[in-house]
Amino acid sequence: MRKIFLASLLVGAIAGCDTGGPAGAVFIAQQVDFAPYAGWEKFSLGVAMNSGHPVGPQFGFRNMSPVGGAYSTGTILIKEIDVGDLPQQWELFGMTKRGGGYNGGGAKEWEFFTLSLNDARVPIIVSRGSNPSDQDSQGHGYAGSANGVTCNRCHGAVGTETTDYVLDPLMMP
Numbered sequence: 001m002r003k004i005f006l007a008s009l010l011v012g013a014i015a016g017c018d019t020g021g022p023a024g025a026v027f028i029a030q031q032v033d034f035a036p037y038a039g040w041e042k043f044s045l046g047v048a049m050n051s052g053h054p055v056g057p058q059f060g061f062r063n064m065s066p067v068g069g070a071y072s073t074g075t076i077l078i079k080e081i082d083v084g085d086l087p088q089q090w091e092l093f094g095m096t097k098r099g100g101g102y103n104g105g106g107a108k109e110w111e112f113f114t115l116s117l118n119d120a121r122v123p124i125i126v127s128r129g130s131n132p133s134d135q136d137s138q139g140h141g142y143a144g145s146a147n148g149v150t151c152n153r154c155h156g157a158v159g160t161e162t163t164d165y166v167l168d169p170l171m172m173p
Contacts, residue, residue, distance in 0.1 A: 026100035034078070034094060035122050040061040040063050040078075043062075053079065053091065057081070058082075059080045061080065075096065075097040077171060079092070079093045079094075095107075095165075106151075106152030107151070110165055112129065130152055132151065
């Protein structure tokens with residue numbers, strides 16, 4: 001009886017980590033999921049001019065293309081802003097299509113990340129959630145910010161659902 005119970009728990013846990021497909025699927029990104037970002041499809045997004053992110057040349061990366069006007073569960077989008085000469089000084093922000101009803105009061109289905117690059121240029125998760133709380137090098141906030149800038153404030157604003165909560169025109173579905 002105990003073996004049957006443990007087997008059913010294992011099957012339930014595996015099913016809960018599904019990374020795409022049917023409605024209700026859930027993807028919970030891990031640090032390793034961000035590692036290959038530099039090899040993904042890349043977009044030059046111009047120079048950020050205090051749009052809630054640091055000022056500097058910015059690039060977008062995505063691990064999969066949208067289908068039917070939306071991104072699938074398991075999609076990872078990265079915005080890299082080159083604010084210094086060394087990659088360790090760059091600001092990295094991520095969005096993952098988590099699914100499963102996550103972030104229902106904001107950018108529905110999306111989880112946000114602040115990331116940093118280590119000496120091997122591997123992204124490290126600094127903070128995550130519907131509004132990560134760490135501040136970047138220029139004081140842009142997220143959650144505890146004095147200026148009120150949060151991921152959901154922009155990405156979850158009324159009308160952004162038409163672009164699957166993606167704000168950069170080149171990366172919109």
